[in-house]
Amino acid sequence: MGERPQRNLALELVRATEAAAMVAARLAERGERASADVAAAQAMRLVLQTIDMDGTIVIGEGEKGEVPALFRGELVGTGRPPAVDVAVDPIEGPPVESLNRPNTLAMVALADRWSLWDPGPCQHVEVLVAEGAARDVVDLNRGPVENLQAVAAALHRDVRDMTVFVVDEPRHEDLIQALQSVGVYVRRSPGGFVLGAILAAMTGTGVDVLMGTARAPEAVLAAAAVKALGGTLQARRAPQDATERVRLEAALGPRLWETLTVDDLVRSDDVFFAATGITDGALLRGVQFHRASVVTDSIVMRGRTGTVRYIRSLHRLDKLMRFSQIDYTGEGPTPYR
Structure with missing residues (x-):
């Protein structure tokens, strides 16, 4: 029963x-x-x-x-x-x-x-979000174009037909140029990082992947939504200046650069x-x-x-x-x- x-x-x-x-x-x-x-x-x-x-x-x-x-x-x-x-x-x-x-x-x-990840002294994280079908192919240790190609293959799509959601900020200019160099449509948004994560994790939204650097609290909220949707997410601490990097190195040592999955950020299946x-x-x-x-x-x-x-x-x-x-x-x- x-x-x-x-x-x-x-x-x-x-x-x-x-x-x-x-x-x-x-x-x-x-x-x-x-x-x-x-x-x-x-x-x-x-x-x-x-x-x-x-x-x-x-x-x-x-x-x-x-x-x-x-x-x-x-x-x-x-x-x-x-x-x-x-x-x-x-x-x-x-x-x-x-x-x-x-x-x-x-x-x-x-x-x-x-069960929710505590960022501690971490203020920023690099994040990639896609549908659950790409769970086994994304890897933040690879570059954005290589990751996008892997996601496209997992979704049985041509990479030129993919749409990537990126928050329109100066720190993302190199990322945007790299993606556009392979013919990808980059959907630049003035804000809405968590929204982008939701759109990337859901099917049929017109967004296939979210990439970029976000505030650590936003990443936790995004992970909760992505996990509820059955999507995939990887994150990695991304200090934006020397002060943040020194603080994280002192607190974490070599763990500073570890890759975190959606299950690391939300360690419970009963998430709301x-x-x-x-x-x-x-x-x-x-x-x-x-x-x-x-x-x-x-x-x-x-x-x-x-x-x-x-x-x-x-x-x-x-x-x-x-x-x-x-x-x-x-x-x-x-x-x-």
Whole structure:
């Protein structure tokens, strides 16, 4: 006899990503992007505290004392089982920039306690993501073109028909030129690293591979989504200056250059991921404001079952604001200002 259905925590986490997205989008609409990060984090935290879980923030907004909410080590949830690691990003990227570009998400991921990778002093990682069919052929010890050729062969595609998602940053210019030299279409995006990872891990999105260097916290969130989707991911620490390199060498020695797989970054199959679009993007629409309501588009995933759901929610402000501690209207004082 099979198991009884269990809680899909992603369906509860999506309330937290919706809250963060609505607050961030409302402040962006009012031209208050600089204050959106703290406001979105406070909104996300308020909802996370209502979920029956014994959660510890592993990937958060910063260290205790540096940020008011969702700091590393903070406890979230009601304290009841299950015991879980939690990774959060209320606004992907610096809000002044990310709220003015497409593909910006509010995200939460969680998995069993002690199963999410702790980057420690590592700030940046090189990452490659592709569909699960390429799991046995990618190797970050090889160059990007050689890896792309291997992925193309695993997917039974001509390399010139492949599309690679790369975040459009100066540090990726050499990578982009190398890929374009073999006739590959490079989809340059001003942001949205985690979105790119999701698109590369899913079939039929028009993106075959994600390549590039990202912030370490983004890599953990990406790994949670990729694992839930059954994709493949490899990562390697990539210090961006001498200070970061010296710090990592002192902490890790020769392990600094080890290759990490999706199973190293997420060591549990029961992983949950939820994301809500803040701005319009390739996967989700951004928050849409109407006269008396707000509409959000979200995606939720559970690794154990492989289920992916798209959720479109209509939030009626006349009802919601009768009891909500979060100001979704932007018309009055809020606990995070």
